[in-house]
Amino acid sequence: MSGNPRPIFEADVEALSHDGRGIARVDGKVWFIDGALPGERVTARGLKGRRNYGIAALESIDKASERRTTPRCEVFGTCGGCALQHLEYPAQLEFKEQVVKDAFIKSRVTDLPNIERISAEPWHYRRxxxxxxxxxxxxxxxxxxxxxxxxxxxxxxxxxxxxxxxxxxxxxxxxxxxxxxxxxxxxxxxxxxxxxxxxxxxxxxxxxxxxxxxxxxxxxxxxxxxxxxxxxxxxxxxxxxxxxxxxxxEYRLADFDLRMRFTATSFIQVNAAINAALVSKSIDWLTLTPTDRVLDLFCGLGNFSLAAARHAGTVMGVEGEAALVTQAQKNAEMNQLENVNFECRDLFDESAASWAPGLFSKVIVDPPRTGAIESLKAVAGNIQPEVIAYVSCNPATLARDAEYLINQGSYRLTRVAMADMFPHTAHVETLALFERSEPSG
Ligand SMILES: C[S@@+](CC[C@H](N)C(=O)[O-])C[C@H]1O[C@@H](n2cnc3c(N)ncnc32)[C@H](O)[C@@H]1O
The missing domain is CATH 2.40.50.1070 (OB fold (Dihydrolipoamide Acetyltransferase, E2P))
Incomplete structure (x- = not known):
């Protein structure tokens, strides 16, 4: 921003970016304004950027959104922990549902089911x-x-x-x-x-x-x-x-009479109430029966695998971190489940996933932010399960993978739920169900 490093300008905010900044267009340039909300007229100060876009700080709100609310936290705006405390909670949920829709549409997944909602108490949830x-x-x-x-x-x-x-x-x-x-x-x-x-x-x-x-x-x-x-x-x-x-x-999954043990630094889903609801909904959507053979990819300490094992015939959980695999095995023993096994594999390595057609009837995937395209190629190409429940912490990679499953793998996207795992942040968790539209060859 040479010449005029800190321009002050007025702007009408049109939308929220996926990281929670207000988006405004001024003289052909797109500004991402920290702390500004859609529908607001603001004065902002440019901080950095390029010719076509820039990041700006909020100087004043000249006309506030009706959905603006007073942040509960004194350091909101400075602390990087939260991004949306200034937006009333119902509007945060609507925003996140829109993020999910936009991601699918951007990946040309247009035939969308209604987006269901999983939400709980939005304060004091981080465990x-x-x-x-x-x-x-x-x-x-x-x-x-x-x-x-x-x-x-x-x-x-x-x-x-x-x-x-x-x-x-x-x-x-x-x-x-x-x-x-x-x-x-x-x-x-x-x-x-x-x-x-x-x-x-x-x-x-x-x-x-x-x-x-x-x-x-x-x-x-x-x-x-x-x-x-x-x-x-x-x-x-x-x-x-x-x-x-x-x-x-330990945490409990009461719907499945499970106790899950974890260590202080191992991965667990951050929000206990949302996790319990997410596990219950995904198992419900999978309509498991004792004849089902379930594959749970990126299974961590067995969060979804053990719940699935309560209803399915057999379950195999696959996870890349050896310590989590050991923990998952211990959790299965602690809950007296004998129909579940775990395996340590790198699921980003396509060659590792060579499961035979029909080996598993139903699949759960819950990958990190980068998504699961490598293993989904093996799932859709080789195994061809009846259904895939996909738990995602990144709508962009979910949408990319959905496009693959639909256009290359003969799956239909039949259900979607936005789960508000991280209230007041811009993080979006989604559950999606894919059903095979053609019988497997
Ligand atoms: C979002 S967490 C989900 C864990 C589990 N499903 C749960 O609900 O607690 C993603 C998991 O993927 C695992 N992971 C990351 N990269 C991997 C890889 N390349 N191969 C296999 N697992 C991997 C992580 O260790 C982590 O346990």
Whole structure:
């Protein structure tokens, strides 16, 4: 933006971008304005960009949207944790449904079923999070919080309205705790994980903790009723501070009478209520019977596999992370399920997926943001199951993969649900059901 690096301009906001910024067109240039909402007239300040588009900060709202609401969090706008607290919650849901529709349409998937909705209490839902820690003497010492929006600085937090209450209540005490440690400048992050009745905090440290440090951590754990773990290097160096008092982390899937055990840093779905609803809906849509042989790809610790195993004949879960495969096997044993097996495979490697036609009657896929195109080629090409339930955390890759299943794999998209796993953020979780339109060869 040479010449005029910080132009101030007025704009009418037309839409929300997929990361929650207001979109406006001014003199042929598209601006993405932080904090602006559709229908608003705003004054904005250009920050960076190119000839055709730019990022802008909100200077003032000259005419506010009726759907604007007061953010609950004091650091909303600075903290990178949330993007939509200024938009009333029903409008957030509508926005996310539109994101799903737009993604499908962009990938030329046009024959869309009605988008169903899975939502729950939108506050205090996060049971997994990573808090950044920085020692910044100029700002008074240790800061603990999420990273700032688009920056690597930490936003100091005193409370967080989206994190689980068990963690929210200890947030104001974390910075003073770390400030009192000998390695206050060598502790970059705290991972938090909340199970039923247990909150675990994993302190990553780059230098050894002294005896006095350990004593302070013990006192903190006792005083606040949390479990502390320490991590000197990789995930296999995580140790409970008090092994004798360590309680396992677990969540329940009540509809399936399941208890799922997990470790403090392993993948679990962030929102317990939405996860339970998502698992129930996907198993419902699959209409499993004892003759079904189910394949669950990207199965993690068995979240969908074990629920499927309650209704299907057999289930095979496939997952790339060996520790999760082991955890999934333990979860199957803990729940006395003998009709489910797990396998460790890299599902981004097309050659790995060489399952025979008809080997599985129904398939679940729940890939990371990059999607599942490699394994879907094997699923649609070789296995040709009757139905595929696709759980997605990225509408763009879901839509790309849907286009493949429909145009190359003779599947129809018959049901779609938007699940609001991450209220107040711009993240969109979707469940889609694909049914085979032709009998398999
Ligand atoms: C969105 S998570 C879903 C996990 C599980 N279905 C659940 O509900 O808890 C995606 C999973 O894909 C796994 N994954 C990522 N890349 C993989 C790969 N190349 N091959 C196999 N699994 C992979 C991750 O370890 C993670 O467990």
């Amino acid at each position: 997994r999070a990573r808090l950044g820690v920085r020692f910044v003497p100029q700002k008074g010492g240790v800061l603990v919080g999420f990273r700032e929006r688009n920056k690597s600085y930490v936003t100091p937090l005193q409370e967080c309205p989206v994190i689980a209450p068990e963690v929210d209540s200890v947030i104001p005490f974390l910075a003073p705790l770390i400030q009192g440690l000998s390695i206050r400048d060598r502790l970059p992050q705290i991972e938090v994980a909340v199970g039923e009745g247990v909150a675990a905090l994993v302190f990553r440290h780059l230098e050894p903790l002294s005896t006095a440090d350990l004593e302070q951590l013990h006192q903190f754990a006792d005083q606040h009723g949390v479990q502390i773990l320490t991590q000197a290097k990789g995930p296999d160096t995580i140790l409970p501070l008090s092994p004798e008092a360590a309680q396992p982390l």
